[in-house]
Amino acid sequence: MTPLHRNDIAIDLGTANTIVRNSTEDALFYEATCIAIENKYGATRTIAIGNNAKKMLGRSPLDIEVINPVSNGAISDFETTKIFIRSLIEQAKTSALAPRVGISIPRNLTQVERHSLYEATMLAGAKEVLLIEDPFSASVGAGLDVSTPRAKMIIDAGGGLVEASIISLGGLVTSAFTKEAGDFIDYAIMEFCRHNKNIGISKETAENIKKNISVFNDNPSINIGAKNLINGMPIAYELHLNDFKNIILNGMEKIRKVALKAINEAPPQIAPDLIEDGVVLTGGLALMPGLKEYLQEELKIAIHLSTDPLLDISKGAWLIMQNYASYNQGL
Template sequence: MLREPSVVAKDVRTNKTLAVGEEARQMLGKTPSNIQAIRPLRDGVIADFEVTEAMLGYFIKKVTRQRSFLSTLFRPKPSVIICVPAEITSVEERAVRDAAKLAGAKSVDIIEEPMAAAIGAGLPIDGPSGNMVVDIGGGTTDVAVISLGGIVVSQSIRVAGNKLDEAIIRHIRRVYNLMIGERTAEEIKIKIGSAYRLEQELAMEIRGRDLINGLPKTVKITSEEVREALSEPVQAIVEAVKSVLEKTPPELAADIIDRGVILTGGGALLRGLDTLLGEVTGIPVIVAEDPMSCVAIGTGQRVGYHGSMNL
């Protein structure tokens, strides 16, 4: 029903919210001094409580407007399920619940992201077999081994899509003395980013501000140097996967060898990441059919057990 990035644009003088979601994302790096485009969620948790509340309120209103008049009349406030990283603290979880309730939710349920991702990817989580999922989102990477409907071993690291973008920004600044924004970095990652050598390497032109003379500048970069820029955060994800495998009980590890590791989340689309993980671990690694939607789909399927509405 709704797919929007977690970005809010607000007027700092009046504290008024001007845009939310994709409309606000288009403003990143382009706003005048009185307008700020903010990402209220950082590293998988709430960084700005008030802005998060406004964002959730906007999303809830946008979704409930699409329901029928009678449904809205008899259920003015929706129940909400929100996904959180596997190792979120109790304080961070309470902040999520409070923000959703203040935004207009009747009740708030919490589900761990790797569990939702596993359900959305179609894994048989209720059986006695072991299933391993690596969910690489925007703020966190969650690695979990799931069996009998629960998480047996997990690890959550604050290295994911945003850290990949930041690594590209740092590389371009260091090598070319060129300042680029978050949107350009994300575009580079999507178009030519990779975690493993490509059969045919790619290249693209990028534009930004020259840090020496302050003038606009265009440079050409290749997929090899982007891969080098991404090596540190990619290695952190690899180490998290290895760490969870080392803690996995032997019977479940045998199941994972047979079934493979499932990659979900937007980060799963990074070229060659599945190949790299497979080479390092010696286990088949499979990218889910629709990795970006797995968490939302899994949450929606889990909702059926609770009778709640998925956000």
């Protein structure tokens, strides 16, 4: 790595987690996209970011607000996003000089949202901001050569968005997305418990339930701590995981539809490449049990799970930053 690049920082600002790196080595920061801010005596200060802030959700006193600054891949709170990114930059920069920051973003962000993110990052201390679209970051991070005429398809399934994209000659051929992604499944599990079990569970509990359900096998029962919605008291509750299979299948079906839309909108010349090479599956939701097999069966195309689906975007963003001019056509 040359001195020119020692102060480069790549950020995967995800809805659920944020990943930061300043090289292709291990990620420097891989924690929840969450920040805890104290408002006291007319002044505000940051209490915690990342996982430490997430632990405070639902447990913080009245003068501490726990915020997720990103919703469905877009900025939901400009000021907290600026504070959050400033904290990340301070942790990741390797000199006193202002760093060049690359942020991977969903394709569906509007120009207003892109400008807000750009401005927030500049105000957070960057000397230059490069906005890199997720399909390119994910593809490069997964090891795909997107510069050739041979088309590559990637499905990036995350917490806030699922994006299916086909790339050829360094540019986007087709793309489709849905906001009914990992978080959507979590909230569906929470609502099922509320309406069918009369219990309230946290989003964290819903996430754990989602990760432990196999749609193709029989599932065990688990014991959880919940809130009895009839009398408001805490309760130890036994959940049968098989009850949630339809919710998981519904989430998988939405991913299938997004992938199918991207494929249907592609020209016929792309078909042989997809048949021979298949599709790469990446993102946190890619690790959901049975998703790879479900998509492969439904789409009748080989699905290849990335070797490092959680880190592809941050790694790809950093690699693109090092040769930004050659990728700029598609970005």
